[in-house]
Amino acid sequence: xxxxxxxxxxxxxxxxxxxxxxxxxxxxxxxxxxxxxxxxxxxxxxxxxxxxxxxxxxxxxxxxxxxxxxxxxxxxxxxxxxxxxxxxxxxxxxxxxxxxxxxxxxxxxxxxxxxxxxxxxxxxxxxxxxxxxxxxxxxxxxxxxxxxxxxxxxxxxxxxxxxxxxxxxxxxxxxxxxxxxxxxxxxxxxxxxxxxxxxxxxxxxxxxxxxxxxxxxxxxxxxxxxxxx
Numbered sequence: 602x603x604x605x606x607x608x609x610x611x612x613x614x615x616x617x618x619x620x621x622x623x624x625x626x627x628x629x630x631x632x633x634x635x636x637x638x639x640x641x642x643x644x645x646x647x648x649x650x651x652x653x654x655x656x657x658x659x660x661x662x663x664x665x666x667x668x669x670x671x672x673x674x675x676x677x678x679x680x681x682x683x684x685x686x687x688x689x690x691x692x693x694x695x696x697x698x699x700x701x702x703x704x705x706x707x708x709x710x711x712x713x714x715x716x717x718x719x720x721x722x723x724x725x726x727x728x729x730x731x732x733x734x735x736x737x738x739x740x741x742x743x744x745x746x747x748x749x750x751x752x753x754x755x756x757x758x759x760x761x762x763x764x765x766x767x768x769x770x771x772x773x774x775x776x777x778x779x780x781x782x783x784x785x786x787x788x789x790x791x792x793x794x795x796x797x798x799x800x801x802x803x804x805x806x807x808x809x810x811x812x813x814x815x816x817x818x819x820x821x822x823x824x825x826x827x828x829x830x
Contacts, residue, residue, distance in 0.1 A: 604709075605736060605765060609775040611651040614738075615700065615708040618645070618657045619690055619715025619722060621673055622666040626716060629745035631752035638670060640743040640769045643796030644714055645676040647773040650788045653712075654703040658683040658690050660721070688720050691728035700735070709735045712772055714743035719755035726759050737764045740772060770797055 607613065621641055626634050648655050657673070657680050660666055668674075669682060685693045700711060711729065715722045722744055726737045739759055746752030760766055767775075770793075777789050794801035794817070808814040 607710075608778070609710055609712070609738065609767075609772060610778070611653060611776050613708055614651075614710045614712055614776070615654040615703040616644070616648050616656070616712040616714070617690070617696075617700065618655070618669075618673065619713065619725060620658065620660050620666060621670050621714070621716060622659055622662065622668065623670070624666040625660075626670075626745070628747050629716060631718070631746040631749050632742065634745070637743065637745050638672065639796055640740075641670065641714055642672045642676060643792060644712075644740060644743045644769040644772065645673050646792050646796070647769070647776065647789075648712075649676055650785055650792065651776045653776070654708060655680055656683065656696065656699045657681075658685060658693070658696050660685050660688065689724035689728055690715075690721065691725050691732070700729075704733070704735060709733075710738055711735050712738045712740060712767075714740040714769070716745055717751070718744045718746040719751040723755045723759055726764050727762055730763055738767050738772070739764050740769050741766050743769045770800070 618641070626637065629637060645655070647653075655677050657669060657677065659669055659682055662668060662684060674680075683693065683695045683699065685696070687693060690696045713722060713726065715725070722739060726739060729735055730737060737759070739756065741756055744752070746755055756766055773789065773792065777785060780786060790804055794804055805817065809816055
């Protein structure tokens with residue numbers, strides 16, 4: 602049986618964020634950049650909820666790319682940041698060692714979110730697959746390319762090589778799997794409310810108007826209606 606038939610779990614996964622840096626984001630044209638950052642931070646918070654080992658790697662921070670998104674670092678403030686010169690993260694031994702440490706514990710499903718899809722993500726994915734028995738799960742909406750075509754064809758190329766395409770919310774819900782898992786239920790639904798757009802709005806509506814719960818924020822009095830005469 603193919604191991605790709607196994608769903609992502611908090612026990613078989615680890616995650617790597619590749620070059621989530623401002624200068625890299627400036628070149629992204631395949632996704633709205635504010636949406637991209639929202640998805641990256643949402644994914645990082647999901648990893649924190651489920652205690653997923655996280656690797657953060659950067660390229661040419663001081664000379665070109667700038668510091669990692671502060672919102673991402675705020676989610677993982679104790680993480681080391683692995684600096685590189687190569688566009689391909691797999692060329693850096695510190696990155697290989699970080700992934701290998703967690704793979705040795707059975708975490709061979711590597712969830713990847715990086716910039717740019719057609720360069721740093723693709724070269725890493727192909728090289729990693731070539732040299733190991735790891736599996737790559739590429740988070741398409743927490744990654745970005747320099748054009749819609751660049752992102753699309755890079756994803757296509759990786760899929761042909763065996764990479765599994767996913768989205769950040771898919772990863773989150775795959776890790777949760779069962780709403781009866783109450784130890785993470787509240788954190789997951791809070792994350793969805795904050796980062797999942799219409800899905801989160803729907804949860805707010807269901808809580809208040811279907812189940813009769815209270816609103817999650819305090820606010821001023823609701824006044825009116827008071828039709829003019």
